[in-house]
Amino acid sequence: MTYSRQMILAHPGSLDIDTDALSRCIDDCLRCAQACTACADACVAEVTVADLRRCIYLCLNCADICDVTARIVSRTAEFDRVLARATLEACATSCNVCGAECEHHAKMGMVHCEVCEEACRTCEESCRALIALV
Amino acid sequence: MTYSRQMILAHPGSLDIDTDALSRCIDDCLRCAQACTACADACVAEVTVADLRRCIYLCLNCADICDVTARIVSRTAEFDRVLARATLEACATSCNVCGAECEHHAKMGMVHCEVCEEACRTCEESCRALIALV
Amino acid sequence: MTYSRQMILAHPGSLDIDTDALSRCIDDCLRCAQACTACADACVAEVTVADLRRCIYLCLNCADICDVTARIVSRTAEFDRVLARATLEACATSCNVCGAECEHHAKMGMVHCEVCEEACRTCEESCRALIALV
Amino acid sequence: MTYSRQMILAHPGSLDIDTDALSRCIDDCLRCAQACTACADACVAEVTVADLRRCIYLCLNCADICDVTARIVSRTAEFDRVLARATLEACATSCNVCGAECEHHAKMGMVHCEVCEEACRTCEESCRALIALV
Numbered sequence: 001m002t003y004s005r006q007m008i009l010a011h012p013g014s015l016d017i018d019t020d021a022l023s024r025c026i027d028d029c030l031r032c033a034q035a036c037t038a039c040a041d042a043c044v045a046e047v048t049v050a051d052l053r054r055c056i057y058l059c060l061n062c063a064d065i066c067d068v069t070a071r072i073v074s075r076t077a078e079f080d081r082v083l084a085r086a087t088l089e090a091c092a093t094s095c096n097v098c099g100a101e102c103e104h105h106a107k108m109g110m111v112h113c114e115v116c117e118e119a120c121r122t123c124e125e126s127c128r129a130l131i132a133l134v
Numbered sequence: 135m136t137y138s139r140q141m142i143l144a145h146p147g148s149l150d151i152d153t154d155a156l157s158r159c160i161d162d163c164l165r166c167a168q169a170c171t172a173c174a175d176a177c178v179a180e181v182t183v184a185d186l187r188r189c190i191y192l193c194l195n196c197a198d199i200c201d202v203t204a205r206i207v208s209r210t211a212e213f214d215r216v217l218a219r220a221t222l223e224a225c226a227t228s229c230n231v232c233g234a235e236c237e238h239h240a241k242m243g244m245v246h247c248e249v250c251e252e253a254c255r256t257c258e259e260s261c262r263a264l265i266a267l268v
Numbered sequence: 269m270t271y272s273r274q275m276i277l278a279h280p281g282s283l284d285i286d287t288d289a290l291s292r293c294i295d296d297c298l299r300c301a302q303a304c305t306a307c308a309d310a311c312v313a314e315v316t317v318a319d320l321r322r323c324i325y326l327c328l329n330c331a332d333i334c335d336v337t338a339r340i341v342s343r344t345a346e347f348d349r350v351l352a353r354a355t356l357e358a359c360a361t362s363c364n365v366c367g368a369e370c371e372h373h374a375k376m377g378m379v380h381c382e383v384c385e386e387a388c389r390t391c392e393e394s395c396r397a398l399i400a401l402v
Numbered sequence: 403m404t405y406s407r408q409m410i411l412a413h414p415g416s417l418d419i420d421t422d423a424l425s426r427c428i429d430d431c432l433r434c435a436q437a438c439t440a441c442a443d444a445c446v447a448e449v450t451v452a453d454l455r456r457c458i459y460l461c462l463n464c465a466d467i468c469d470v471t472a473r474i475v476s477r478t479a480e481f482d483r484v485l486a487r488a489t490l491e492a493c494a495t496s497c498n499v500c501g502a503e504c505e506h507h508a509k510m511g512m513v514h515c516e517v518c519e520e521a522c523r524t525c526e527e528s529c530r531a532l533i534a535l536v
Contacts, residue, residue, distance in 0.1 A: 082227060
């Protein structure tokens with residue numbers, strides 16, 4: 001059991017949101033944030049860095065949004081659904097755009113973009129699944 | 135002239151967004167993020183901490199969203215308008231809710247909530263002004 | 269295999285730091301950041317919030333430091349060892365202090381502090397293991 | 403009067419650290435974080451991006467460290483001096499290395515690196531001034 005799941009179960013408050021969907025979203029946001037940070041770093045190191053400018057830009061933004069989304073949905077004590085939804089929407093949008101850009105470079109052999117694309121796709125899905133519940 | 139304004143002018147790219155509105159939004163997001171971080175800390179230290187739970191929660195979230203919004207709109211090279219708008223919307227929503235909560239406690243004499251309310255109101259306005267331009 | 273490990277292996281640069289120690293540190297920082305964010309939120313929601321002030325303070329700081337440490341050691345292209353070490357030291361210090369505070373409350377029955385303590389202890393260990401290698 | 407200064411004065415706790423030095427450090431960290439985020443973005447957009455890899459790397463790290471340092475020293479309720487010092491040291495180190503790298507590119511005509519260098523130098527100074535007091 002991941003810490004995020006243990007923390008939800010140990011929380012003194014009672015939030016009527018599915019524990020699985022919530023902990024999955026938190027974990028996928030964290031993983032995606034890290035993949036995006038590392039992908040931007042790898043892109044900068046590539047010989048073809050000039051062709052990867054948009055990927056770097058989108059990865060840096062996506063890392064930041066995923067990070068803040070993981071934080072906000074981890075705070076469940078006074079859960080504000082309007083705020084959570086707005087953040088999850090921004091995160092899903094970011095993952096969608098970043099995932100599409102990474103897919104493009106993955107097809108041209110960039111393995112870090114392939115991993116990052118998968119992280120973005122999974123995170124987008126988890127965000128959308130949670131949006132449907134909040 | 136603030137650094138944020140100098141950085142916009144020094145950027146090699148050409149973004150057709152009003153420099154004043156953009157630099158004001160960046161600066162107001164940074165100031166609001168800091169005010170919210172400090173307000174949450176002050177609320178925790180108050181004798182009446184138990185009555186300030188929602189304020190702490192909203193301030194922590196607002197600090198995180200303002201922070202990430204400042205970062206995203208500071209990256210103008212490959213400016214993605216859909217992404218910027220989604221983030222600015224989440225930020226404006228957060229500032230609105232947090233500002234209203236702080237206003238409530240400001241009226242009861244909490245000076246840090248009064249300062250934080252002002253920071254939130256100003257930041258919400260700057261975000262909305264920028265949303266209209268992107 | 270976690271994404272952090274896959275990203276290290278897919279990176280175009282060659283960093284002579286043990287892949288296991290690096291990816292473990294990244295993952296443990298992310299997990300600890302999340303546990304600390306959630307523990308602070310749970311502490312604020314507790315009836316005994318007034319006794320948990322120091323725990324809230326340390327958890328919020330620890331979440332921030334763990335977060336930035338994960339980012340910095342995820343960027344390996346131009347790895348600056350002095351910078352990495354300074355950040356890892358700050359992170360290990362934070363995890364040590366926060367872990368000790370959580371241990372105190374865990375003994376008094378706070379389950380979220382028990383989970384957070386474990387996350388802090390593990391993260392401190394991973395940071396120290398990486399410090400020895402950079 | 404900046405919000406950071408107003409927040410220090412409005413805080414219910416009593417911290418025996420010079421208000422000027424503390425608020426200056428907070429503000430300089432925020433300004434430096436923003437300048438570094440914008441400088442990294444501008445560097446990626448430059449025709450000579452391949453020569454700016456180390457600058458991008460250092461700016462991204464410096465933005466993250468400055469950001470977290472501003473947060474940590476903004477939380478004064480339970481001020482932990484060991485933790486504050488470790489973070490301020492990491493921040494000063496980062497600003498020093500990043501400022502030197504930006505200086506190099508500033509001399510070759512990169513205006514955004516010139517602005518960023520100034521932000522880093524100022525922030526390093528403010529961090530060192532605060533380290534002497536905590």
